[in-house]
Each structure stands twice: as structure tokens, then as C-alpha cells.
Amino acid sequence: MTGHRLAVPVVLFLGSLAGSGSAGGQNHSPCDIAPASLCTLSAAQTVFLLDSRRATAPYESPAAAYADGYRPIGSDAPAMGRHWVSLGRLFDGKIESARPELLTYALVDGRETLVGIGFAYVVDPDASRPPPPSPFEPSFWHVHSGRLDMESHRMNHAGGGLAGHEAISRGREAGHGVSVLHAWVWVENPAGVLAPNNWTLPYFRVGLARPADATPEADRAMSLASVGSGFFIDRAELFPDPGSAWSPASLRDAETEVREWWRARPPGPLTSTEVEWLGELWAHFSRTIP
Secondary structure (H helix, E strand, O other): OOOOOOOHHHHHHHHHHOHHHOOOOOOOOHHHOOOHHHHHOOHHHHHHHHHHHHHHHHHHOHHHHHHOOEEEEEEEEOOOEEEEEEHHHHOOOOOOOOOOOEEEEEEEOOEEEEEEEEEEEEOOOOOOOOOOOOOOOHHHOEEEOOOHHHHOOOOOOOOOOOOHHHHHHHHHHHOOOEEEEEEOOOOOOOOOOOOOOOOOHHHHOOOOOOOOOOOHHHHHHHHOOOOOOHHHHHHHHHOOOOOOOOOHHHHHHHHHHHHHHHHHOOOOOOOHHHHHHHHHHHHHHHOOOO
8 A cells, every 4th residue: 555645735635526525615634534434545545435435325225226237146254244236347347436337235134335435447358458447456346267156255356365466467377357446435444445345344234433443353253243144154164164163053142142142232332241252152152164
């Protein structure tokens, strides 16, 4: 990540692009931009993504996305949501800020809610064409080259750690592949606006902010209150681990326990005690799930 700070003239331009968040027409400093993780990007990357955010605002309605050619694929992953893909844009060989190839929705109160976008292009197997130009370095991109049901269940969306030039080379060797860049322009991601997974989603889905003391184990347990255990069970079948000690029945028991706790607890932010309990529950029932 380049990490360049924005020059003053660019800041003024960004304030006009992010007008929906500006009070009384005041200009914004870089870290007033939403989401705040945009502040870590270069000026060109920030302008590109703010333009994308503005252009995809109509897709807050899934019906509008469907009418514009997007179709849902794969599963609703706990920290990723569900991808909607425009095949026309995927195969046009371009990366354009106002025409992302992917939209990401997550179920919130039973409603598909826009949480992010993505850019993608088909990897050229014979390397006769370079990747389409964009302001994002190769290290931000990762390649999917497996079956759709398997790819949508990957918790590591860097494809086993492959990203950038190495991932693109592997996709070319396989003779197929789609290079993808995720962008969380609608829901803040503490891991970074371009990080593939966003573990605020298990909390966002139930109307909470992710606690400052949340752990990866608590995040996963919290996802049982929203998306449930089915994703993890399906994933274990697609990526079997002979050394794993957990069982689907134990994870369903954990889901039942989390849902009962969630229904009984009073409204309000999670306490440190609750975060600790969630983490311990996940470790007890499913300690070998990554």
C-alpha cells in the first residue's frame, strides 16, 4: 500500500465527491472521508474509489443491480457477503471506477444490503495482453481459478497466500482465472478498505459495531447469530481436513447456543464479558476451523 497523504487541492476535490457526507458545504480533510480507511490510500486510489462509491449508490437496491445485469453467485460468506457479478463488465477488458464488475451484498434483517464493490478481469492465459490499467498495484489483487462453489467458501481470498504477480502467473499456468480486487466503500473495514475479508460484517448484520476487544474467535462465533453454521460446514466438506477434531453437530450446537444468547440479551453494545464468552465458545466447539 502506498500510504501517500492527499495534497490540499486533491482534498478539496474529494470533498466535492463526498458531498453526501459534508455538512453545510464544508470541505473535508482526508480523514473526514467515509470510509476512513480511504485515508491510507494514494490520492489517485482515493479519487477512484470515491467515484465508485458515488456511481454504485443506485445499487443499494438489489433490483437496480439486477436490472443492470448483475447476478448473485456463490454463498453469503460471514466476512465477505455474497458477490453479484456483471459478466458483461467482467469480460470487457477494462477497469473503470464507475463500472465495477462486482457488487457485494450481505443479508441484514433479511434484506440484501450493499456493503462493498469489487473490480475484476479475466487473466490472459498466454500473457499476450497486460492487465487492464488501474491505480492499484498488483499486490492488491488476488486470483480465483477454482469452481465457483469452492471459491466462494474460501476464508483466505488470496488463494492460499498468492497475490499480485505470483497469483496472476499461477492463473496463467492453470489456463484460466479471474483477478479480483475488493473495495469496502460502503462499510468500514478496520483491516483496510482493500482487504479481502471484513470481520465487522458479523456485527453489522445484527446492528452492532465490532468491539475494540473483539478477537478472531469472537468474530466467527458472532457470525453464528446471523449467517449460521451452514457456511462453515459446507466449507469443511469442500476443503476436508483429516486432522480436524470438530463435527458439524458440535458447530450446530454452538449456533443454537449463540442464537439463544442473542435473543435473550438486552439491546446495546457487546460487553467485554460477552466478547470473551463468544471467543471461548468458538474455541471449544470448533478449535480447528481457520
